[in-house]
Amino acid sequence: MTMRHILTLNAGSSSIKFALFEDAAGPVEILRGQVEGLGTATPHLEARSSSRILADERLDPERATDHEAALTVVIDVLQRAAGRATVDAIGHRIVHGGLAFTRPIVVADEDLTRLEALNPLAPLHQPHNLSGVRAAHRAFPGALQVACFDTAFHRSHPWVNDTYALPRELYEQGVRRYGFHGLSYEYVISRLQEIAPQAEKGRVVVMHLGNGASMCAIRDGRSIGSSMGFTALDGLPMGTRCGQLDPGVVLYLLQEKRMTAAAVTDLLYNHSGLKGLSGLSQDMRELEAADTPEARQAVDYFVDRIRRELGAMAAVLSGVDAIVFCGGIGEHAWRVRERVCRDFEWLGIALDARRNRASETVISSEGSDISVFVINTNEELMIARHTAQLLAAGGKT
Numbered sequence: 271m272t273m274r275h276i277l278t279l280n281a282g283s284s285s286i287k288f289a290l291f292e293d294a295a296g297p298v299e300i301l302r303g304q305v306e307g308l309g310t311a312t313p314h315l316e317a318r319s320s321s322r323i324l325a326d327e328r329l330d331p332e333r334a335t336d337h338e339a340a341l342t343v344v345i346d347v348l349q350r351a352a353g354r355a356t357v358d359a360i361g362h363r364i365v366h367g368g369l370a371f372t373r374p375i376v377v378a379d380e381d382l383t384r385l386e387a388l389n390p391l392a393p394l395h396q397p398h399n400l401s402g403v404r405a406a407h408r409a410f411p412g413a414l415q416v417a418c419f420d421t422a423f424h425r426s427h428p429w430v431n432d433t434y435a436l437p438r439e440l441y442e443q444g445v446r447r448y449g450f451h452g453l454s455y456e457y458v459i460s461r462l463q464e465i466a467p468q469a470e471k472g473r474v475v476v477m478h479l480g481n482g483a484s485m486c487a488i489r490d491g492r493s494i495g496s497s498m499g500f501t502a503l504d505g506l507p508m509g510t511r512c513g514q515l516d517p518g519v520v521l522y523l524l525q526e527k528r529m530t531a532a533a534v535t536d537l538l539y540n541h542s543g544l545k546g547l548s549g550l551s552q553d554m555r556e557l558e559a560a561d562t563p564e565a566r567q568a569v570d571y572f573v574d575r576i577r578r579e580l581g582a583m584a585a586v587l588s589g590v591d592a593i594v595f596c597g598g599i600g601e602h603a604w605r606v607r608e609r610v611c612r613d614f615e616w617l618g619i620a621l622d623a624r625r626n627r628a629s630e631t632v633i634s635s636e637g638s639d640i641s642v643f644v645i646n647t648n649e650e651l652m653i654a655r656h657t658a659q660l661l662a663a664g665g666k667t
């Protein structure tokens with residue numbers, strides 16, 4: 271069997287994650303790394319293979335302030351890591367696929383143009399995702415460039431969870447509740463199938479809590495509803511994004527406060543959420559360590575909105591069999607998990623406090639009606655799997 275090499279690039283709102291896989295009978299990771307803390311004063315690069323640490327350094331915030339600069343660093347690490355090995359394909363996380371892109375594709379130039387048109391619907395992601403495709407094409411011109419979409423997993427939404435109560439023609443034109451973090455949800459469900467096949471078959475709520483945060487209601491492995499919608503602004507509050515908001519606030523800012531559309535966009539995407547409420551930081555680690563009333567209130571609001579959304583997801587699914595926490599906060603912030611679960615005893619959640627503090631895979635207690643899991647998400651592996659499938663099919667979808 272031929273051994274192939276696959277690279278993956280995943281530009282999130284505060285990070286660029288990357289990995290290198292060998293693929294013979296399915297992708298096996300041989301290197302992974304990330305630049306995290308983008309947009310903060312402390313961007314940090316780390317990369318490791320199974321046997322050694324390849325990079326672990328604070329980047330100069332003057333030089334790595336944005337995704338573009340960080341991408342140059344990442345491509346350099348990947349070129350050195352690949353060495354003389356031929357890179358057969360590069361899989362990219364593309365956050366918005368809109369109406370047209372509902373499964374992974376080999377990217378052609380005309381696709382890039384169509385995907386660029388979606389930049390305004392995901393300004394913190396889409397331009398960086400597409401820059402990644404272009405940079406990877408320049409660095410590895412012989413490799414297949416594969417796009418995997420965050421929105422694709424959610425195209426199974428029933429109509430009521432896919433629409434807004436707007437005139438119907440807007441739905442036809444693509445104003446829909448797309449939902450995001452689909453690659454993460456898809457991976458988590460595949461992992462749940464391995465570790466708890468019974469739970470995976472039931473009604474599952476997955477919470478992806480990272481710098482971007484969303485929640486997904488999943489039945490029989492398919493997405494039924496998502497807290498995110500047309501853009502990745504809706505639903506839960508996030509590092510710098512507002513989450514659910516009365517659209518009347520936007521009208522007020524435009525009409526009465528005379529803000530420009532660009533200023534409102536900047537406010538809602540870059541200065542709201544945990545950062546806006548705390549006046550301190552978008553990073554949950556800093557908020558948990560800080561002892562200011564504003565930092566505490568920011569976390570209170572975050573937890574409260576998660577609880578509301580969990581209640582809504584339980585209603586969407588007519589009950590819950592399993593809950594999964596993932597993403598940077600979901601995987602590490604045990605206090606947040608404890609606070610979310612504490613008030614759901616009435617629904618049948620009993621948390622094991624010790625397991626939760628240790629961030630074990632199963633954090634519910636033996637008698638809990640609802641199983642609660644912490645699963646380290648792996649969008650890179652999901653991208654590599656899709657990419658390997660396309661490679662095996664000779665690039666045909």
Ligand SMILES: Nc1ncnc2c1ncn2[C@@H]1O[C@H](COP(=O)(O)OP(=O)(O)O)[C@@H](O)[C@H]1O
Binds near residue numbers: 283479482602
């Ligand atoms: N040990 C930790 N405790 C609390 N929060 C953490 C911890 N590690 C990471 N986080 C949070 O996770 C966020 C990053 O999540 P991640 O899913 O990696 O980001 P992205 O959305 O950019 O992909 C950080 O901004 C931070 O708030």
Ligand SMILES: CC(=O)OP(=O)(O)O
Binds near residue numbers: 281282283420451480
């Ligand atoms: C869609 C989204 O918010 O992604 P991320 O959490 O990676 O920023």
Ligand SMILES: [Mg+2]
Binds near residue numbers: 282283480482
């Ligand atoms: Mg992410």
